[in-house]
Amino acid sequence: MPVYIVTVSGEIPLRSHRTRPRFYKRLLSNLVDAVERSGGRVLGARLLEAKILVETDVDVLEALSRVFGVHRAGEVAVHEFKSLRDLAEWAGREARGLVSGRRFAVRVKRSGVHDFTSLDVAREVGAVLKPYSAGVDLENPEVTVEIEVRGGRAYLYKRVVEGPGGLPTGVEGRALVLFSGGFDSPVAAWLTAKRGVEVDFLHFTLGSPRATYLAFKVARELSLRWLYGYRPRFMVVDFRRVVGEVASKVEWRMRQVALRALMYQAASRVAEKEGFDAIVTGESLGQASSQTLRNLEAVEAVAKPVKPVLRPLAGLDKEEIIALSRRIGLYELSSKVPEACAIAPSRVETRATPVEVERELAKLSQGLLDEAVSKMAVHDVLSTKPEYVIPSSDLEIDFIPEGALIVDARGWRGVEDGAIPGSIPLSKLDLEKPSVDRVVVVVCDTGSISQVVAGMLRERGFKAFSLRDGLKYWRREAVRG
Incomplete structure (x- = not known):
């Protein structure tokens, strides 16, 4: 039965005596969620001053080390000792493999009343371990044997993993993250969650649904790896009609700024309706022409968000953001998310004024934003498959989601005649048993017949696309999701 000691972030013990219990309670709840998501059960848990002892039925060290509010997590061996000699001999048996052939040091922390000191324990354990090692080195050891003595029990650390620190997710409220899925917004979400905030994701579909599909995969990975204690949501607003009007009606140099203001306005409405405490963006000051200080000032002045706008990346450059993306395990997925095409043909405005932004927004159709927000789709990140966030209004898609059932609507000719590997002919699809857990993508030579077939399959209950x-597209592009 694995036993772990979780050292809490240094900020938590410094909280007032009235606030501290709430932080510990939420941290423990998040730790339990991390264990259960890893397929285990918490068999016991108790507070040890600024640490939490957790007993489980499976190995969950990595999961515990990814819970915000954790400074570090270590798997420990536990022993109820009868004497100092008994403690030293037990520690020798547990740690001889750790020090074998290496220079080592023993570090001891002790609490309670004993007839020996921490230094006595270190000396006794060191003497037992020395024959198995390359010698004692207190200045520059290759391995450190850590022991905690609490009352009549000793805890010896076998493995230790550093945690992210921060505050337990949930103690600082809820925030809505404007989420494209590229490098910036996931890192902004991670940094916000690290400060104790539950984050949900607001994604705008600006063009191909492939970007929405890939953004969801990033949000899902972020949630599975780091966001414990609640069920994050992925909200999708189809902004393609909005983008079309901005591109056709707004002066070209103001298009990027106008689109950003519209996103702020949409986010503000969602945040107010859903009860969020803040809006989070992945903006880095000056990183893009639309993210200059003057433009951000103008956008906020016009959008008038009802909640505070947080920008965790404001002072970071792109290299720092990408380094964080790698560190938190999202770089590979984020690198696959396509950047939205610029809707301005050349240099955009970098010093917009609120008057200019308002003038351009006035050119758009009334009710445009309300209509887009009213049709927002909401998905549970932990239980939804990525292919199910593709807007149902799209009959055609320009990629094949991972795991999709590919149906060839042509006369069956086989792989040697250009069929997509793994596809099946339409004649082999059971039309009376619609697949409820798998997306169907219909293909033909040019995409015309497949549209008709996909529409027919939808009428029969399939989640089908053409x-x-x-x-022609398959042969030209790498379209598999």
Whole structure:
């Protein structure tokens, strides 16, 4: 039965005596969630001053080390000792493999009343371990044997993993993150969650649904790896009609700024309706022309968000953001998310004024934003498959989601005649048993027949799409999600 000692972030013990219990309670709840998501059960847990002892039925060290509010987590061996000699001999048996052939040091922390000191324990254990090692080195050891003595029990650390620190997710309220899935917004979400905030994701579909699909995969990975204690949501607002109007009606140099203001306004409405405490963006000051200080000032002045706008990346450059993306395990997925095409043909405004932004927004159709927000789709990140966030209004898609059932609507000719590997002919699809847990993508040579077939399958209950431009597109592009 694995036993772990979780050292809490240094900020938590410094909280007032009235606030501290709430932080510990939430941290423990998040730790339990981390264990259960890893397929285990918490068999016991108790507070040891600024540490939490957790007993489980499976190895969950990595999961515990990814819970915000954790300074570090260590798997420990536990022993109820009868004497100092008994303690030293037990520690020798547990740690001889750790020090074998290496220089070592023993560090001891002790609490309670004993007839020996921490230094006595270190000396006795060191003497037992020395024959198995390359010698004692207190200045520059290759391995450190850590022991905690609490009352009549000793805890010897076998493995230790550093945690992210911060505050337990949930103690500082809820925030809505404007989420594209690229490098910036996931890191902004992570940094916000690290400060004790539950984050949900607001994604705007600006073009191909492939970007929405890939953004959801990033949000899902972020949630599975780091966001414990609640169920994050992924909210999708189809902004393609909004983008179309901005591109056709707004002066070209103001388009990027106007689109950003519209996103702020949409986020503000969602935040107010859903009861969020803040809005979070992945903006880094000056990183893009639309993110200059003057433009951000103008956007906020016009959008008038009802909640505070947090920008965790404001002072970071791109290299720092990418380094964080790698550190938190999202770089590979984020690198696959396509950047939205710029809607301005050349240099955009970098010093917009509120008057200019308001003038351009006035050119758009009334009710445009309300209509987009009213049709927002909400997905549970932990239980939704990525392919199910593709807007149902799209009959055609320009990619094949991972795990999709590919149905060839042509006369069956086989792989040697250009069929997509793994696809099946339409004749082999059971039309009376719609798949409820798998997306169907229909293909043909040009994408025309497949549209008709996909529409027919939808009428029969399938979640079906047609591959745009068919096998011509497949042969030309790497379209698999």
